[in-house]
Amino acid sequence: MTRLGTPRPHGNQGHHLLLPGDKAPNFSLNATPDQKVSLKDFRNHPLIMAFYPADWSPVCSDQLVLLNQLLPEFRRYHEAALVGISVDGVWCHLAFARERQLHFPLLADFEPKGSVSRMYGSYQESVGESSRSLFVIDEKGVICWSYLSPVGVNPGADGILAALDTMHPEIAGQVAKTG
Amino acid sequence: MSGPPRAPRRSLAGPHLTIPVDPNHDHILGSPSAHMTLVEYGDYECPFCGEAYPIVKQVQATLGSQLRFVFRNFPLTEMHPNAQFAAELAEAGGVQGKFWELHDFIYEHQSELSDPRRFTLLASKATNLEVEMVRRQLAEHAYLRRIREDFMGGVHSGVNGTPTFYINGLRHDGGFELPTMIEALRSPR
Numbered sequence: 052m053t054r055l056g057t058p059r060p061h062g063n064q065g066h067h068l069l070l071p072g073d074k075a076p077n078f079s080l081n082a083t084p085d086q087k088v089s090l091k092d093f094r095n096h097p098l099i100m101a102f103y104p105a106d107w108s109p110v111c112s113d114q115l116v117l118l119n120q121l122l123p124e125f126r127r128y129h130e131a132a133l134v135g136i137s138v139d140g141v142w143c144h145l146a147f148a149r150e151r152q153l154h155f156p157l158l159a160d161f162e163p164k165g166s167v168s169r170m171y172g173s174y175q176e177s178v179g180e181s182s183r184s185l186f187v188i189d190e191k192g193v194i195c196w197s198y199l200s201p202v203g204v205n206p207g208a209d210g211i212l213a214a215l216d217t218m219h220p221e222i223a224g225q226v227a228k229t230g
Numbered sequence: 231m232s233g234p235p236r237a238p239r240r241s242l243a244g245p246h247l248t249i250p251v252d253p254n255h256d257h258i259l260g261s262p263s264a265h266m267t268l269v270e271y272g273d274y275e276c277p278f279c280g281e282a283y284p285i286v287k288q289v290q291a292t293l294g295s296q297l298r299f300v301f302r303n304f305p306l307t308e309m310h311p312n313a314q315f316a317a318e319l320a321e322a323g324g325v326q327g328k329f330w331e332l333h334d335f336i337y338e339h340q341s342e343l344s345d346p347r348r349f350t351l352l353a354s355k356a357t358n359l360e361v362e363m364v365r366r367q368l369a370e371h372a373y374l375r376r377i378r379e380d381f382m383g384g385v386h387s388g389v390n391g392t393p394t395f396y397i398n399g400l401r402h403d404g405g406f407e408l409p410t411m412i413e414a415l416r417s418p419r
Contacts, residue, residue: 120306
């Protein structure tokens, strides 16, 4: 686990991972060829952003399948939403989501390549892919938790749930409905 | 400036088992007093868990009474539509004292899971289960809550796919080849 740098109020020229307390930069990215998804679409709901290197790669697939399985759990926290982001294009995302039965949007940080990943400090210049990182953003668009994972290690979901518990302690203790 | 509350940082030691092994609750194979503990979070329909299954057997054979092995449910049902059924079947077998027979039967017949009715009959016959009781418990989803508890306990412990192993309480991020597993189990914490 590594946290890099310190929060910067404007822009992110150094490409350091944004930190708790930073305002989440706005974005508008294609989820399908004719549908864009923006940060403001999630206003009033917590948002989980999972940046990952590439569709189809083994670690990414495991990670996204796990997050997909946890969507009902995330929704317990004021309908928290999840998006995945990589530099893959929309057609690749659509095929990957269909194959893995993913029920959340995969956003294409495709053109200009990696621009949103860079703003969040989650881009690997050397390979031209997003770093593997997680953000939990609160209802007001402020980053509540961020985590940069070693690229080859699937970070799981314990950190996301701990962050949601911290944001909404009144929900933390409740037992999820089963079935 | 009042920022949002900070989420707790993870332990530097890495993800660890947050639900301790409980002989009154867990399915445990091996000596309760063994000094090495291997916990698997597994999905019965996952091909990688199927690959790990014979390796765990070899680990058990190699370490004998030094090891206790614990299996917990982690069905990724969005990916594996019959994983929940299989987990419930094994738990139903457990109530009749046959958890490990069912566990083994399922991993040895993974490719047949796509027909749950037929599979229930085959597995019940093979392990001498009272099939009507099993069918009733499956229809009632009698073990849904237990499986859900296993699953969420796993998520909070950092399970990140299947199989995920914990060796003496710490998540094992290495491979599950036999020498790797043995070495990790034998190395002091």
